Amino acid sequence: MQIKTPPRFRFEQSLAYLNRSHLEPLHCIVDGRILKVLKINGQLVLISLGVDEAGNLQIIFPAHQPDDKTRHGLRAYVHEWFDLERDLSPFYELAACDKVLRDIVCRFRGLRLVRIPDLFQALCWAIIGQQINLKFAYTLFRRFVHSFGESHSWQGHTYWLFPRPEIVAGLSVADLVAHQNTRRKSEYLLGMAKLISDGTLSRHGLLAHGSFSKAKSDLLGIRGVGDWTANYVSMRCLGDPEAFPAGDVGLQQAIKLALNLEAKPGCEEINKLAAGWQGWQAYAAVFLYRSLI
DNA sequence: TGCCAGGGTCTTT
DNA sequence: AAAGACCATGGC
Numbered sequence: 001m002q003i004k005t006p007p008r009f010r011f012e013q014s015l016a017y018l019n020r021s022h023l024e025p026l027h028c029i030v031d032g033r034i035l036k037v038l039k040i041n042g043q044l045v046l047i048s049l050g051v052d053e054a055g056n057l058q059i060i061f062p063a064h065q066p067d068d069k070t071r072h073g074l075r076a077y078v079h080e081w082f083d084l085e086r087d088l089s090p091f092y093e094l095a096a097c098d099k100v101l102r103d104i105v106c107r108f109r110g111l112r113l114v115r116i117p118d119l120f121q122a123l124c125w126a127i128i129g130q131q132i133n134l135k136f137a138y139t140l141f142r143r144f145v146h147s148f149g150e151s152h153s154w155q156g157h158t159y160w161l162f163p164r165p166e167i168v169a170g171l172s173v174a175d176l177v178a179h180q181n182t183r184r185k186s187e188y189l190l191g192m193a194k195l196i197s198d199g200t201l202s203r204h205g206l207l208a209h210g211s212f213s214k215a216k217s218d219l220l221g222i223r224g225v226g227d228w229t230a231n232y233v234s235m236r237c238l239g240d241p242e243a244f245p246a247g248d249v250g251l252q253q254a255i256k257l258a259l260n261l262e263a264k265p266g267c268e269e270i271n272k273l274a275a276g277w278q279g280w281q282a283y284a285a286v287f288l289y290r291s292l293i
Numbered sequence: 294t295g296c297c298a299g300g301g302t303c304t305t306t
Numbered sequence: 307a308a309a310g311a312c313c314a315t316g317g318c
Binding site for chain 1 (some may be wrong): 297298299300301302
């Protein structure tokens with residue numbers, strides 16, 4: 001199966017982002033291809049995703065050939081996963097004259113906003129990652145997936161699906177604290193799982209008003225979701241191009257390196273720089289994150 | 294070893 | 307509204 005790619009797309013750039021931690025539990029990368037199990041419309045499918053000679057995305061099914069409906073859903077998933085439907089020309093124009101972005105965008109040309117289509121997964125990843133270093137965040141995230149997710153083995157390798165909110169909603173705070181989550185974060189994760197499993201919170205519901213700012217304010221109403229998390233989820237899950245987690249220490253670090261500053265810039269200074277990124281703040285963040293790998 | 298890490302809530306002023 | 311206390315644990 002083939003998926004035509006848009007201009008300004010280089011699979012390897014997004015691949016490098018996806019390959020930044022060997023603790024990543026939801027996919028593995030072998031010989032430039034992503035191996036991952038997905039559940040599309042209730043159908044399990046193992047995919048191997050890479051690029052063909054023409055530079056288009058190519059999906060191979062190592063296990064079972066899916067039916068047409070599943071293929072259709074998979075196509076939509078990949079479009080969203082790599083943000084293929086966005087025309088990035090305005091961003092590249094903007095970045096070419098920006099002192100922070102110019103060099104970085106040149107170095108990582110072709111990178112896309114790699115999205116986390118599943119809202120529950122995006123929220124959990126953000127919450128687990130709050131206030132701890134990225135390596136520890138991956139450790140906790142992996143432990144969470146391996147403990148409560150669904151596994152499928154094929155040819156000696158085990159593939160994992162992210163835990164369903166109904167499963168997590170049935171856990172206790174103690175279950176999550178035992179995994180070295182803080183008590184607070186455990187409460188947040190359980191609360192989130194309950195909101196999603198009882199239907200109060202959904203990705204569709206967040207986007208129903210067609211307004212990203214409404215979605216962001218709805219997210220902010222959830223316990224455990226502050227400015228950083230609301231922006232992170234708006235960016236990675238909802239695809240809001242203007243979402244920008246300004247307080248992020250990683251972004252601060254990236255800007256410090258890009259401008260060769262002596263100290264990390266504060267929120268105020270970052271917002272001043274970001275004023276020139278209107279409409280493309282999320283892409284600025286994506287390239288800044290990428291520069292740290 | 295002490296500071297830092299892809300923050301957030303709750304309380305106090 | 308703004309500032310401070312507290313959370314709490316691994317990484318380096």
